[in-house]
Amino acid sequence: MKALLNRLIASAMLLTAMAHGHEVLVGSYTDGASQGIYRYRFDGASGQIDATPLQVQPASNPSWLTLSADRRHLFAVNEQAAGEVSAFSLDSAHHLAPLNQVGSQGGEPTHSSLSHDGRFLFVANYGGSTPEGGSLSVLPVKADGRLGAAVQRLRHAASQVNPERQAAPHVHSLVSSPDGRYLFASDLGADRLFSYRYDGNAAQPLSAFDSVALPPGSGPRHLLFSADGKRAWLTLEMSAQVATFDYHDGHLRLVQTVALTDSDDPAAKAGGALHGSADGRFLYVSNRGSANELLVFAIDPDDGRLTLLQRRSVEGDHPREFSLDPGQRFVLVANQKSDAIVVIRRDPDSGLLGEVVQRFKQAAPSDLKFID
Known part of the structure; x- marks a missing residue:
């Protein structure tokens, strides 16, 4: 019954996408x-991005974008040595207008996310160019969408397993639990996932709760929870793996680790982004470096374990991020170093990726977010 319901939902999304265009x-x-930041029209029937942008919003290295739940505000990290975060409003026509910009209290912010109540923006400062490394910052979000100065900054201890990349902490992403009660920090430099309790009414909203040790030198990057909140998956950048966890009340338990490449060459190990299909049946993971692939996994409905179905070249260089379109018929890949967004056809039933339908020229794309 659950599988049938998921298929019906996916079919409804497909029909909606074919009938209406979307903006990305x-x-x-x-x-x-x-x-x-660029805003484009995307055709959900053909998989084509319109060549003429609807808007170009000037910003410095807006490498990660975070939309508010009501789609009225956008936050962009400015990934630079003196990190900043920019806030924008979106009107009913999706036009972006700058609100303000504040310091991220760290270097090279690479990721951000909103608390479930929308009161705070959590910012991951990677800190690759400073001896002290990265940190986690908490910025208040005002009623009009403007950002306030950081109210909390947290740092972790580095594992120092890799003397070049793990001499200091490097927070790579911050993801809340589905119920919003906990925040999980993936620290590439620490080889750990740190969890914090969240209290939106406290002067400093985060308090340390737990941490999960990961394989030495693995370098955790991005975390994704299942829709039902019972499972989670994590990319391990340096070891090029994806890990599966059971989740309950702030605690993650590692149950599986799957390699993204069979190669022993370090150049082929650069695990990146991961996203699941809307029906919960498939997981997609990118591996950059010399591999430059998307891997398609089937998700076991009982325990969340992964089975590899397909390896697909991204037909470009360095797939920093990717996104499934709202109709689930296409995957858009941001190939940063080859200056293109590659649109690949997807079969919603099998989960498999097919032919390229568009190679869209875009200088150094790093993130993709559909507005509707």
Whole structure:
């Protein structure tokens, strides 16, 4: 019954996507030709991005984009040595307008997320260019969407397993539990997942709760929870693996680790983004470096374990992020170093990826977020 319901939901999403266009926001690195944040029209029937942008919003290295739940505000990390975060409003026509910009209290912020009540923005400062490394910052979100100065900053101890990449902590992402009671920090430099209790009424909203040790030198990157909140998956960047966890009340228990590559070459190990299909049946994971692949996994409905179904070239270089379109018929891949968004057809029934339907020129794309 649950499988049938998921298929009916997916079919409804497909029909909606085919009947209506969508808009997608693209974050980018602005060291070259890119100007910042781009807003494009996406055709859910053909899989084509319209070549003429609806808007170009100037910003400095807006490498990660976070939309508010009501789609009225957007927050972009400015990934630079003196990290900042920019806030924007979105009107009913999705036009972006700058609100303000504040310091992230760390270097090279690479990720952000909102608390479930929308009161705080959690910012992951990677801190790759400073001896002290990265940190976690908490920024209050005002009623009008403007950001306030950080009210909390937290740092972890590095594992120092890899003397070049783990001499200091490097917080790579911050993800709340589905019920919003806990925040999980993936620290590449510490080889740990740290969990914090969240209290939106406290002067400092986060308090230490637990941590999970990961394989030495694995370098955790991005975490994703299942829709029912019982499972979670994590990419391990440096070891090029994806880990499966059972989840309950702030605690993660490791149950499986799957390799993203059979190669022993360190250049082929650069685990990146991960996203699940809307019906909960498939997980997609990127591996960058010399591999430059998307891997498709079937998710066991009983225990969340993964079975590899397909390896698919991204037909580009360095897939920093990717996104399934709202109709679930296409995957858009932000190939940062080859300056393109590659749109690949997807079969919603099998989960498998097919032919490329578009190679869209975009300077240094880094993140993709659909507005509707």
